[in-house]
Amino acid sequence: MLYPSIDELTEKAESKYILVTVASKRARQLRENSEVQVVRPKSKKFVGLALEEFISDELVHEFLDGRK
Template sequence: MLYPSIDKLTAQVESKYTLVTIAAKRARQIRENSQIQVEKPKSKKFVGQALEELIENQLVLDVSEARK
């Protein structure tokens, strides 16, 4: 089972495509810097950690930046 739920994630962003873009960009940042904003992530993978940050409102979404 996917954590966090796709339904909860899409409630925070406008579309699945935006969600993928944001998660991929943040996962690259985590991989390069190793600074996770979630205290105890359930996921060991970078994309999962990025999604956990998103669901816990640890990420500030800049829509204009996400569309680049």
């Protein structure tokens, strides 16, 4: 089974489009030598690491109108 599961991710994100956008931006940051915020990541790929950060509340997004 994949971690984090798509069900867990969609419960935390308002929409799958927001989830994809946030994860892809964070994956680019990780690729450019940013430090991983998860203590023991299960994934070795950048997108997987970004999703693990998202599910563990280490990665937070904020909308332009101030919503989180």
